[in-house]
Amino acid sequence: MLDAYDPSAVEAKWRRIWEERGDHRTDLESPDRPFYNLAMFPYPSAEGLHVGHMVPYSGVDIHGRWRRLHGDNVFQPMGFDAFGIHSENYALKIGQHPARVMRRAVTNFRENQLKKIGAMFDWDHQVNTSDPAYYHWTQWLFLRLFEAGLAEWRDGGVLWCPSCLTVLANEQVEGGHCERCDSVVEARWLRQWYLKITNYAQEMLDALDTLDWSESTKLMQRNWIGRREGARIVFDLAGCERTDVAVFTTRPDTLYGATFVVIAADHPQLEEFVPTERRGELNAWRNRLPGPEAEPDFSVGISLGSWAIHPLTGQRLPVWAAPYVLNDYGTGAIMAVPAHDDRDLAFATAHELPVIEVISGGGSNGAFTGHGVMVNSGEFDGLPSEEGRKRIVERLATARRGEATVTYRLRDWLISRQRYWGPPIPIIHCPKDGQVAVPDDQLPVLLPEVEDFRPTGTGVSPLATVEDWVNVTCPRCGGPARRETDVSDTFLDSSWYYLRYPSTDFDDLAFDAERTRRWLPVDMYIGGNEHAVRHLLYARFVMRALRGMGLVDEPEPFKRFRAHGMIVKDGHKMSKSRGNVVNPDEYIEKYGADTFRLYLMFLGPYTAGGDFRDEGIVGVTRFLHRVWHATQLATDRDEADEVRERRRHGLIGGVDEDIAGLHFNTAIAQLMAFSHDLDQEATAGRGRRIDAETLLLCLAPFAPHITEELWQRTGHDESVHTRGGWPEHDAALAARTEVEVAVQVNGKLRGTMTVAAGTPQAELRQRALELPRIVELLDGAEPRAVVAVVDRVVNVVL
């Protein structure tokens, strides 16, 4: 009589043994088949991990365990993205110091949650971005970028969140609102640190084609980089200090339709575009402009009183300024072609500016933005616009008034944050020497302990108030100087953490060259598509920059990336504020980690996501009970059974293929079907031992605890998770010898027949026509055609 399956006892037992034996530690020095299996690390919060985290981690672990069974030396680390506004805001809310809050949250995440799902994370290589041992090297990284000319301190119009009291990167603003707190953001002009990611726009765009990533992710990156081909066209100016202005357009073919020129309202040299006497008026207007609200208003603008000279016709076009033209895209100025651009048309209508159609084909309403035949375009009349575009650019080039050019929508990466909870940017501002790097041997610049870490709202970080920390001597001239008081963006922390994991045991360098050569790029990276552009793009940039410095060999950090789906609850992302968080702890306690993992993976396709509900979990419970029963009762040693060998090899190949493609749900379906058969045989006393072993090995990545227990119980001393333990697969043995072929009449199923696999078409036709049912339906008639597809179908056409 078997004892009952008690998940909590089994799981506690093996968690303890694995930890004692160090089963999840990876020998990083071994040159043998390294496989870097990476999951995006979480930011610790007080809420703890919810089901939305457990799904991805379970999948990552299944994939890692599967690689290990295939013989790879799998490194599967985990860490914590513990710096940043998220963490700080929470600390502010509960009125405790973020360092303390994070210590507690990290412990909870690791000990009470991550360890309990039975994942084989190598905790010897954990990373915590808020730990000085880590951010020492984040600062080091910043200095390398600084030295390479990729970090720049400059003025910029920035987006400011009045509630978070800090600048936001473009990506942190959604429709004019702060993505964190939803406040309406304001525009400010501040001196900030930018990383010059735009230098790599083209390279990163091109390299996407070489990456094995989810297509959806690559597409988002392509759109984000936003390469646009067009022309830069120079207009001479009259009536103002400035002599000319360049505009960018993707439609040089519409040049003859330009009826005015618009300069961005926040153009830094806007004053140069007006007659001197009107500067006061201009500035007054500028100061009254509303902030970057969600809804753009295309009617807002001011005539500057100066003129732009059309480079081909010599006509004088009025120059305007308007906020609908963006300063940080293209050249910050446009030629307005109201007939062929909706925004220009709206502006022209509001200000009664002329509209000239230069591409025929438009209807009566709105601007025509398509292509067509050119009209009102002088010598270019009659040309198709695609052709005219080239000709006009050629003409401009000869006249030295323009050239073909490419513009990207990607902006430089603004990393300054006027907050407390981040790595201080390791720069010293010296009145004499300017921006001076903190010498490497003085790193890390420790985040000073302060009582009041609340953001100040004045545009400077709370660190600015720590006088004895701020005031230093200049490393270059020894004179009095001040530290940079902003901290860096969290995304800088996470832009290089995959480089740190393999080298956490080196405290005198960021990453060891040899280790890095061996372990990077990451072989498999799994994470959410919410990081498709920012994190993944920043990481790619950092890797490329480091390679440019000769510090790493590879240009790309992640060889393969797969986006998992997002698990929602009642149609919404899980969040405490919404009150729809599903806590995994309760499920693990009630059903066990194995059942829970299996259930999460069985819910639906891993890369699709879906709505969480727990209706079917009992199905998985039954499945594991059956495995418990079947494998222990299967003792028959008949290994020569051809039919059952076919089934067994089918399982091995099928599960293998499914895991490789991250189709965990269908892999589990196969395991269920197999266990069902085996259980019936085992109950009848003829279950094969080899089938039991195969089932346990194939199930091991999904349900690591129960399979380990049963492996031991069925007489094995070594672990079921041993490297290289995946059962051998012989596709030939898995191949079917008999197949059922469908017989259709006019495409409708009318019967089936069982034939030997590979039966040729001619024989299939003949046998189909001999079927009594078919003879009956034919009723003596001669079929017009009989289509036969080997091993599939015969279609009799009447």
Place this chain on the structure above:
RNA sequence: GCCCAGGUGGUGGAAUUGGUAGACACGCCAGCUUGAGGGGCUGGUGACCGCAAGGUUGUAAGGGUUCGAGUCCCUUCCUGGGCACCA
């Protein structure tokens, strides 16, 4: 508005990529198991007609290509995601 991905039983989802639609589960129904609880096992279960054999119909809607369409093409609707004053 633009760009993606997707719409399959009562439910979650399968479908070798143009070849027997609904695998595997949940739920439900019936039967068995004599420890009455959300236990275990066996069988059934898209809809409609039929005692049955069998037939008709069926993958968001409509059209098309094909011997054959959930799968390919066109149009429309809906859902999810990304971008959205980026010239």
